[in-house]
Amino acid sequence: MIKRSGRRRGSPDTRESILEAARQLFADKGFDATTVRAIAANAGCDAAMINHFFGTKEELFRATLQFPIDPATEIPHIVAGGRDEVGQRLVAIFVKIWDSPTGAVGASLIRSAMSNDWTLRLMREFLITQIMRRVAIEIDLDPAEAPLRVSLVASQLSGLAMMRYIIKLEPLASLPAERVVALIGPNVQNYVTGSLAAAK
């Protein structure tokens, strides 16, 4: 029997119940189909509590994964200088974040998300709705091509994270950031603006 006093509304328990309900609904139904009201109902609290603890639904999603950066503030930097250099800039920002202390958080996030299907689903949903979608809009991709282009970019960047920061494969792991940008940027650029034609 838990005594449901007014005091409990702000307790760590409530916060954890909200996170738990959100993780489950985001993974099961997806981000778009999940309402704050539904999360509140599953967590057994008022929707206002979610706003109180986490702010927006986007911020709540970020909290469920303890995702170390805020896509809403970081992604707009990518386009700051025009489309032709977007590949380089994507790699530069990616490496800057991963080279910072945040990178260790990212590595442990990925490593633990790998451990079960459910967290993997949650991570995929986050990648699609919080990162890829924003990137596609920011760099103004043709909506018909955007999912393929962004998933190709994701294939290169996730592998860079894996080899440079998780497996720590040399010489890639110790290469200066600007070298990584010069080597990998053009390929990412190719995914953003190159041909997607079926024939080579």
Add this chain to the structure above:
Amino acid sequence: MIKRSGRRRGSPDTRESILEAARQLFADKGFDATTVRAIAANAGCDAAMINHFFGTKEELFRATLQFPIDPATEIPHIVAGGRDEVGQRLVAIFVKIWDSPTGAVGASLIRSAMSNDWTLRLMREFLITQIMRRVAIEIDLDPAEAPLRVSLVASQLSGLAMMRYIIKLEPLASLPAERVVALIGPNVQNYVTGSLAAAK
């Protein structure tokens, strides 16, 4: 008290002790510095038993990770048609293996290797000594450039595995194999034969 009869020499216990000793030595000292004799000593068995159970030191390493393909037989296919198409062929073979039932084994291998530093180290050592080294030799890379080129290739292929087979990100996850080869092959080719100059 375990009765050490002649019968025990071929027991599953011995096999498991050898694997355990090999995992530890390969991760701690590396593949090259680890002798079959040292593994036998740590496992408390005769070196001949290792040959009996596993064959070569390379095959023993493969067994420690339950690595689903034999690099010694698969990697030579990559070069069969000359250097200019090696990027495409690398992606084609990679996707063919991952699209087969073997892919599921690979995915669970990667996912479980992520779980601790020690298996991650073992996987890195395998990647370097059993895969990258062979690839570099097979495609006849300049030894001074080989480690960087092969680690760049690894960054693209590991990310492809991550997004297509582990995270299962669409549309990349459902793309026909030849489409994946056409889209990602040229970038891999670029890592194999393109410029590595520091300035862009």
